[in-house]
Amino acid sequence: MKIAIASGKGGTGKTTVAVNLALSLGNAQLLDCDVEEPNCNLFLGFDLKKQEDVTITVPQVDSGKCSLCGKCAEFCQYNAIAKLSDSVMLFPKLCHGCGGCVLVCPEKAITEKKRSIGVIEKGTNEQFNIELLQGTLNIGEAMASPVIRQLQTHMDESTVAVVDSPPGTACPVIASVADMDYCVLVTEPTPFGLNDLVLAVDVIRQLGIPFGVIINRHGLGDNRVEEYCRVESIPVLMKIPYIREIAVLYSKGIPFVEHMPAWKENFREMCRDICEFIPYRGLSQC
Amino acid sequence: MLKHLTVISGKGGTGKTTITSSFAALAENAIIADCDVDAADMHLILQPETFETTDFYGLKVAHINKELCTDCGACASSCRFDAIDKFNVIDTCKCEGCAVCEFVCPENAICMVEKKAGEYYCSNTRFGPLVHAKLGAGEEASGKLVSDVRRRASELALECGKDVVIIDGPPGTGCSVIAAITGADLVLVVTEPTISGIHDLERVVQVAQHFRIPVVVCINKCDINMDLSQSISIYCKNNEINVAGMLPYDKSPVDAMIYGKSVVECFDNDFSSKVRSLWTEVNSSLSK
Numbered sequence: 001m002k003i004a005i006a007s008g009k010g011g012t013g014k015t016t017v018a019v020n021l022a023l024s025l026g027n028a029q030l031l032d033c034d035v036e037e038p039n040c041n042l043f044l045g046f047d048l049k050k051q052e053d054v055t056i057t058v059p060q061v062d063s064g065k066c067s068l069c070g071k072c073a074e075f076c077q078y079n080a081i082a083k084l085s086d087s088v089m090l091f092p093k094l095c096h097g098c099g100g101c102v103l104v105c106p107e108k109a110i111t112e113k114k115r116s117i118g119v120i121e122k123g124t125n126e127q128f129n130i131e132l133l134q135g136t137l138n139i140g141e142a143m144a145s146p147v148i149r150q151l152q153t154h155m156d157e158s159t160v161a162v163v164d165s166p167p168g169t170a171c172p173v174i175a176s177v178a179d180m181d182y183c184v185l186v187t188e189p190t191p192f193g194l195n196d197l198v199l200a201v202d203v204i205r206q207l208g209i210p211f212g213v214i215i216n217r218h219g220l221g222d223n224r225v226e227e228y229c230r231v232e233s234i235p236v237l238m239k240i241p242y243i244r245e246i247a248v249l250y251s252k253g254i255p256f257v258e259h260m261p262a263w264k265e266n267f268r269e270m271c272r273d274i275c276e277f278i279p280y281r282g283l284s285q286c
Numbered sequence: 287m288l289k290h291l292t293v294i295s296g297k298g299g300t301g302k303t304t305i306t307s308s309f310a311a312l313a314e315n316a317i318i319a320d321c322d323v324d325a326a327d328m329h330l331i332l333q334p335e336t337f338e339t340t341d342f343y344g345l346k347v348a349h350i351n352k353e354l355c356t357d358c359g360a361c362a363s364s365c366r367f368d369a370i371d372k373f374n375v376i377d378t379c380k381c382e383g384c385a386v387c388e389f390v391c392p393e394n395a396i397c398m399v400e401k402k403a404g405e406y407y408c409s410n411t412r413f414g415p416l417v418h419a420k421l422g423a424g425e426e427a428s429g430k431l432v433s434d435v436r437r438r439a440s441e442l443a444l445e446c447g448k449d450v451v452i453i454d455g456p457p458g459t460g461c462s463v464i465a466a467i468t469g470a471d472l473v474l475v476v477t478e479p480t481i482s483g484i485h486d487l488e489r490v491v492q493v494a495q496h497f498r499i500p501v502v503v504c505i506n507k508c509d510i511n512m513d514l515s516q517s518i519s520i521y522c523k524n525n526e527i528n529v530a531g532m533l534p535y536d537k538s539p540v541d542a543m544i545y546g547k548s549v550v551e552c553f554d555n556d557f558s559s560k561v562r563s564l565w566t567e568v569n570s571s572l573s574k
Contacts, residue, residue, distance in 0.1 A: 009325040010298010010457040015482065036458035037296055037489060039482040077345065077383055098366050098384030139489060140496040142429065142461040167298045167457050168324030170421065170428040174379050191543050192303065196325045202423040221540050244510075247535075251511040253481035 002161045003274065004180040006204070008196030010167035012186045013216035013240065016250060018164035019043045020257045021184075024267035026129040029161040031154070033176035035118060035135040035147040040164055043255050046123030046132050051154070054135065054147045055114040056097035061088045065109035072101035072110060093142060118147040120154070131156075144172040152179070160271070169203045177204070182274050183211040184237065190221035194228060201234065210277045214270075217242040235277070237270050288443055289572050290436075290451045292321075292470040294494075296486030298457035300476045301506040304539040305561065306454040307331040307548040310413040312565045316450040318411070319439035320418040321432045321466045323404070328454055331548055334409030334416045342419065342434060344403035344427030345383030348376050354395035361387035361396060379424065403427060406435050408442055415442055429461035436466070450572065459493045472572045473499050474530065478507045479514035487518065491525065502528045502571050504564055507535040528571065531564030533557060 005018040015032075019040055022030040032040040041048060059072070059081070070083040080094035081101060092115055102110045118137045124130070135151035137144050144166065152175075155161045165176040177183055183204050187197040197213065204211045213229055218239035229236050240246065249256045257263045293309075295302045307328060310318045320328035348369070350361070355374055362370040365387055369380035378401070388396040403426065406419035417439040419431055439451050455466035467473055473494045477487040487503070494501045503522050508515040515532065522529050534557060542552035550558045 009327070010295075012299060034458075036460045036463075037482075037486045039297075039485060042481045042485055075385070075389070077385055096382050096384060098382065098386050099364075100384050100386045100389060103364075103386060103389055137460060139459065139492045140464075142464055144458075144460045168428070169423055170324050170462070171426045172460070174424050178379065190540050191330050191546070192327045195327055195330055199325065199423060206424055220537070222544055247510055251478075251480040251483075251514060 001275070001278070002155065002163065002180045004163040004165050004177040004183045005186060006165040006173060006177055006183055006200060007167060007186045008169055008200035009192060012188050012193060014167070014186050015039045015043070015164055016216070016256070017184065017186050017214055018162050019255050020263065021267050021271070022130045022162045023128060023255055023257055024264040025160055025271060027159060029131045029133065029156055029159055031151055031161060031163045032132065032134040033148045033151060033163050034166040035137045035144050035151070035172070036166060038134045038136050041123065041132060041134060042253050044125065044128060044132055046125050048121040048123040048132070048134060051120045051122050053116040054118040054120060054150045055116050056095070056143070056146055057099065057112040058092045058095045058097060058115045059090060059101050059110045060113050061090065062109045062111070063087065065107045067107050069106060071104045071106065075100050075104045093140070096143070117141045117143060120151055122154070145175040148172055148175040169199050173203065174207070177209065178207060180209055181278050183209045184214055185211055186214045186216055187225055188217045188220065189215055189223065189225045191224070193221070194225050197225060198228070201232070212237040212274065212277065215239045237273060238266060288440065288451065289449060290453065290470040291472050291474065291568065291572050292453040292455045292467045293474045293476060294455035294463060294467065294490055295457055295476045296459065296490035297483055300478045300483065301533070301539065302476050303327045303331070303454055304549060305476055305504065305564070306452060308550040308561045309452050309565050311548045311550050312562060313450060313452060315448050316452050317414060317439055317443045317446065317448045318416045319435050319451055319453045320416065321435055321453050321462070322456045323419045323421045323428050323431045323435065323462065324456060326418055326420065328416065329418055331543065331546060332411040332413065332416055333546060334407070334411050334418065336407045336409040338408040340406050340438070341402050342404040342406055342431050343400045344425055344430060346398040347378050347381045347383055347401050348385070348387050348396055349399045350374055350376060351395045354393045356393055358392065360390045360392060364390045404431060406431065406438065408438065414448070415446060417442060429465040432456070432462045432465035459489050463490070463493060464497070467494060467497060467499055470499050473501045474504060474568055475501060476504050476506055477518060479505060479511040479518060481514070484514060484518055484521070488521070491527065502530040502568060504531045504533065505529060506533045508532040510535045530567040530571065531560060533560050533564070
């Protein structure tokens, strides 16, 4: 079973929920798909081993063969190639690796080489009994989605996989939640939290994935998030209270279920509830 | 000369919009650009009255004319993004608009079509003009939309004779963050004293330095973990970054948000006075 933890907005507690859920379940995979800011391991401290680089292909031009016709620059939809008066200039960071320039070059002057944009790492830990897979986008790189897609190829279908998604509702979020069985949207009971929840619900509904909501920092703000969920018939799966103890544990990088073990059962119960929302899938995997 | 200040955070939820909306209230001759186009929240506080709406077209997407298609499969085998399935149906979520399929199709059955991906707006607020946007749910090209919002904000600033563009940036370090900071005169990074806060601060500072943009830092919720606040100060000192302000852990930003106000308008307390001094400090760094 594959569960994504998402939210329209950053800072609502996605990583907290993902880490604590995986720890409560045990024998699970945790995939940190927030590749711009992977934070799960800050709470786990696993010894991560590099699995592979994430590469995309970028063009290289053989200036001996190039006739400066400019067809490559004209074709490129990403402005990654510019034709100057005496040469062709490449902007590898704008290149999406589509290979179009190679196809259009009449002189066969363009070949491709690999360029690393990020890395996939993995770690396990006997004590915690979970496997962490993490993708990290290199600093200064723009494209998160290829790192997310490659990270997800490591997903083990035979176990529960918890996916920590990036914030927002754009391409990287779609890449991380698209093939999931269920999506948990984490929000907070504030006007910002509600605004961003509504956007996230819109995306998840378009993708057709069953979903529910966790209200984090319950007790702060107002009731409009709960009211919205009631009107829209969205299940509120859990409420995590607004208490200083959880905020302080978080600041130190301690998953709160480790200090408040009663919460492990709450997370397991939530997972059982989730299984009931997923059609044609048994409870055996929870 | 028009100056650009971008407020970013690496990590979400550190208080970027709380701070930017207060800057909007305190700045005397600024225009605001909400570039967190994925989760735009500034309008909840500034209550804009829109006077101009522009459609936003992201990347084009491929469209197959089924009447011309002979199911040869050339498009699917050339697509590097797995956006065309075995029935020659295009998954518009995966299509990156590269136009390779259009090029390889022997029947000219494929064309690239523009798709409206959102809108951006110019609005009046009680603190001056605001440029903001709405990206359609699940749409691509948020970096491009950020660039459009910034470009329109700069144009409007020149038209209205403003001196500063204050940009509320997105979280993360990728595409849209790079678009939000490119060419800025100063970046303010809002962080918090948590281990994830420090981690994300370090990453986003590296992004700003990669693009050679000067950085100042604000530590929000500084009293939730004084040891880590101290570590952040040391990190900043070692990297020659000015800590322009430290704000306490306080409920007043959320209370102000519920009234649809910025915290400096709503409260005259310790928190809001610290936000005022933060603005004075940031504004003087920007004027240098």
